[in-house]
Amino acid sequence: MESVAAPAPAAGSGSRPVFDRRLPGGHPYDPALDQHAASDTDCACVAQNIRYDHRVSPEREAMFDASSRRPRSARELRRGFEDYLRDNVREASDPDFSSHLLNGQNVVVGGTANLKRLDPRIELGRIIRLNALLHPLMVAAEKNPGLFGKTDAFNSPPRFREFLETKCTGSAADSADFVRRVLDGLNLAGARAPYHTNWVARWDQLEPTLSSGAERWATCVGLRLPDPGEWLIVLRYSIEDVGTLVRPTVLDAGWHSCHFPSPRRLAPEIGGHPVDLGPRTHWSSDLLAEYLHAQIEYRFEYWEAAGRRLQKANSSTSCSLINCRSDHRDRLQSKYGPLEDWMS
Amino acid sequence: MDTEPQATESHEVLTMRAFLAAYLHDEERPDDELVDWLQGYDLPIGSSSEEPFVWLLRGLPLAGERKKARCQLGQRVARLLDAEPEIHRPGRRPDQLIHNLLMLAAGLGPLQELASALDRLLERSALSGEYRGLDLRASLRMALIENQIDARWAPHWFEMLENGGAPKLPGGPSHGFDGVHRLPLSLGEVEGSFTDHIGRALKAMAVHLDSDPKRRPHFRDLLARVGEARGGPRGHGYDLILQADRTAWPPWAVECLPDLFLAVPGKPGRFLAWHYLLASLPRHLDSPIYATLCDGHVLETSPSAASLDLLSKIAPRFEQARTSNPYPSTTSTQGAALTTIQILSEAFPELELNVATLRGSLLMISAAQNGEEHPETRFGQYLAILEPVYYNFRKTISDPKLQIGFPVWAQEVMLNAA
Numbered sequence: 001m002e003s004v005a006a007p008a009p010a011a012g013s014g015s016r017p018v019f020d021r022r023l024p025g026g027h028p029y030d031p032a033l034d035q036h037a038a039s040d041t042d043c044a045c046v047a048q049n050i051r052y053d054h055r056v057s058p059e060r061e062a063m064f065d066a067s068s069r070r071p072r073s074a075r076e077l078r079r080g081f082e083d084y085l086r087d088n089v090r091e092a093s094d095p096d097f098s099s100h101l102l103n104g105q106n107v108v109v110g111g112t113a114n115l116k117r118l119d120p121r122i123e124l125g126r127i128i129r130l131n132a133l134l135h136p137l138m139v140a141a142e143k144n145p146g147l148f149g150k151t152d153a154f155n156s157p158p159r160f161r162e163f164l165e166t167k168c169t170g171s172a173a174d175s176a177d178f179v180r181r182v183l184d185g186l187n188l189a190g191a192r193a194p195y196h197t198n199w200v201a202r203w204d205q206l207e208p209t210l211s212s213g214a215e216r217w218a219t220c221v222g223l224r225l226p227d228p229g230e231w232l233i234v235l236r237y238s239i240e241d242v243g244t245l246v247r248p249t250v251l252d253a254g255w256h257s258c259h260f261p262s263p264r265r266l267a268p269e270i271g272g273h274p275v276d277l278g279p280r281t282h283w284s285s286d287l288l289a290e291y292l293h294a295q296i297e298y299r300f301e302y303w304e305a306a307g308r309r310l311q312k313a314n315s316s317t318s319c320s321l322i323n324c325r326s327d328h329r330d331r332l333q334s335k336y337g338p339l340e341d342w343m344s
Numbered sequence: 345m346d347t348e349p350q351a352t353e354s355h356e357v358l359t360m361r362a363f364l365a366a367y368l369h370d371e372e373r374p375d376d377e378l379v380d381w382l383q384g385y386d387l388p389i390g391s392s393s394e395e396p397f398v399w400l401l402r403g404l405p406l407a408g409e410r411k412k413a414r415c416q417l418g419q420r421v422a423r424l425l426d427a428e429p430e431i432h433r434p435g436r437r438p439d440q441l442i443h444n445l446l447m448l449a450a451g452l453g454p455l456q457e458l459a460s461a462l463d464r465l466l467e468r469s470a471l472s473g474e475y476r477g478l479d480l481r482a483s484l485r486m487a488l489i490e491n492q493i494d495a496r497w498a499p500h501w502f503e504m505l506e507n508g509g510a511p512k513l514p515g516g517p518s519h520g521f522d523g524v525h526r527l528p529l530s531l532g533e534v535e536g537s538f539t540d541h542i543g544r545a546l547k548a549m550a551v552h553l554d555s556d557p558k559r560r561p562h563f564r565d566l567l568a569r570v571g572e573a574r575g576g577p578r579g580h581g582y583d584l585i586l587q588a589d590r591t592a593w594p595p596w597a598v599e600c601l602p603d604l605f606l607a608v609p610g611k612p613g614r615f616l617a618w619h620y621l622l623a624s625l626p627r628h629l630d631s632p633i634y635a636t637l638c639d640g641h642v643l644e645t646s647p648s649a650a651s652l653d654l655l656s657k658i659a660p661r662f663e664q665a666r667t668s669n670p671y672p673s674t675t676s677t678q679g680a681a682l683t684t685i686q687i688l689s690e691a692f693p694e695l696e697l698n699v700a701t702l703r704g705s706l707l708m709i710s711a712a713q714n715g716e717e718h719p720e721t722r723f724g725q726y727l728a729i730l731e732p733v734y735y736n737f738r739k740t741i742s743d744p745k746l747q748i749g750f751p752v753w754a755q756e757v758m759l760n761a762a
Binding site: 042043046075078079082083085086091129132134135136138139142145146149150151152154155156157158189192193224225226227254255256257258316317318321 | 353354355356357384385386388389390391392393394395398401402436447450451476477478479482486489490514516517518519522525526562565569
């Protein structure tokens with residue numbers, strides 16, 4: 001079992017938790033969370049995450065609460081999460097997760113307090129779905145029409161898919177040139193509009209799964225592929241390249257049922273653990289450690305360092321969410337000991 | 345444009361399909377739901393890494409019901425566009441809503457209702473702002489490009505192509521070309537033919553690319569795209585040559601055309617041929633020239649049976665050399681042509697290249713070298729290539745009549761070579 005660092009949060013008696021804290025007389029979110037828990041599976045899973053994610057500090061909860069709307073109906077709570085992710089995290093000039101005041105308990109390296117809880121030479125791996133890059137590459141092509149040549153490739157998803165298919169199935173040299181342009185495009189788009197939710201895993205843990213197909217690259221980090229035939233690339237860089245590295249929380253994941261909080265009392269440098277969406281036979285022996293960092297400038301060398309990996313995932317992600325989450329909880333228990341009533 | 349049906353559907357896609365089916369099923373249903381989706385609310389879980397319009401397009405049914413659903417959704421989108429969202433700015437995230445509305449229109453097009461609604465939006469001239477780094481007028485441009493049912497927006501595309509921008513829409517030559525490229529293939533008589541528009545657009549792109557070191561590969565890409573739109577890269581070769589002639593493409597752009605040896609439609613026995621190809625015919629083979637096109641780079645000819653037989657055999661080598669030349673200069677084409685002549689003379693011993701051809705080739709080479717730092721060196725190299733190809737080469741190049749019109753340095757090189 002891993003060593004633990006932070007103390008367990010104080011628990012009130014009787015009431016149900018929100019962000020793993022119990023208020024006497026209940027929490028204002030209780031009715032909305034109850035409603036979600038009784039609705040479809042996805043929403044029920046997110047409601048469970050909100051109840052038990054101790055990583056959200058009281059300060060960050062207050063920030064979320066202040067920036068979202070009332071009355072706190074089930075619908076408004078969900079919208080609050082979606083708005084917070086976009087306005088305070090993903091598209092914010094300074095994402096809330098890098099603030100020591102709001103998120104100090106999850107900052108691993110950097111942040112406003114410039115922490116160094118992990119060796120900055122440790123390497124990270126990132127899986128990028130090229131098919132999900134329509135918007136940033138559209139912005140880049142608008143700024144620099146010569147970047148990809150065919151500007152009408154960005155007019156619609158089917159044209160973009162055809163464009164990717166052409167570009168990714170050329171010679172090795174042509175594909176490499178395309179990846180270089182994609183990374184340049186992301187940098188160009190990022191300079192116009194930031195995008196801060198960059199999920200990464202420890203490279204030493206991720207690398208063994210990369211010899212499997214692209215579907216596995218995605219499923220091992222909990223990334224769902226909505227369509228078959230998506231193109232994925234892998235990047236490899238070190239912590240010192242990212243500035244701020246944090247352990248993610250449910251507020252950074254948004255309204256997302258594949259996310260699963262970390263057990264209580266774990267040190268932030270252990271990171272989060274993505275739910276493995278692949279079949280059990282493909283699981284690695286240990287849980288992957290996942291982190292989050294703000295937007296960085298992507299270099300072509302990151303792709304080269306990851307083995308110039310560009311592959312198509314032939315199938316979309318199909319798995320039973322409930323089973324995956326249940327298995328994930330079992331794996332957490334095997335690694336860290338009994339979780340008692342947490343996330344049950 | 346319809347999305348290809350997918351082999352397997354994920355849980356999220358099936359959820360979106362169910363949402364959309366319920367929404368489209370009830371014609372009286374208010375558009376609030378669509379307004380929410382377009383701002384990223386209430387979509388399937390896990391969808392937030394892509395824009396909502398991508399999910400709405402994913403939600404269209406496959407096969408049978410798809411066309412109907414596309415039209416129904418197009419009508420709802422048109423209704424929202426006519427509600428003047430750029431003025432009233434509905435919802436919590438109006439910029440996201442407008443961007444997604446326009447991109448959804450682009451993905452659903454071309455549809456008559458959308459073309460009309462987009463035209464009204466364009467005419468109102470009230471659209472401004474940006475969404476996540478993208479000018480909303482660029483989103484409008486994309487929606488217009490994908491919803492062309494006639495040539496009403498062609499003037500905007502030509503403004504971008506020829507003047508680098510249009511008053512109401514942002515965009516440069518590449519975007520203007522996209523606009524023309526997506527014009528409907530069958531236009532009304534007053535609108536001019538698709539070919540006329542594309543010829544003019546290609547001329548503008550040739551001007552735009554003129555100083556680009558990769559102008560030939562880039563221009564060939566454009567020609568290939570035009571070919572795709574016309575159902576094949578070669579079916580429209582004759583039309584393109586006429587367009588190149590009519591709109592005066594630069595020679596390097598003419599040399600990028602996919603086909604420069606082809607029968608003239610409607611004129612039995614007549615062919616269009618690249619001037620280098622025709623010049624390589626031996627003296628005794630007849631092929632009178634009836635017209636010159638593209639500033640003499642393409643010739644209309646009526647070859648005899650024997651000439652046609654030989655031309656048909658050697659043309660593929662010329663075409664291959666021409667269409668695979670990646671270099672921008674005129675000299676590179678001449679080099680490719682001359683190398684082809686040399687190779688062909690080995691494969692076809694009956695080829696007897698005539699004095700006029702030789703003179704023409706040498707004149708062009710010397711003209712291209714003129715002004716270079718050491719023109720005589722390169723010119724000497726070409727002479728060495730040509731020597732084994734031509735009968736009586738040394739005697740011919742030492743003929744004072746052949747040397748008329750050459751620069752002095754070239755005359756000296758020829759005399760030395762002789």
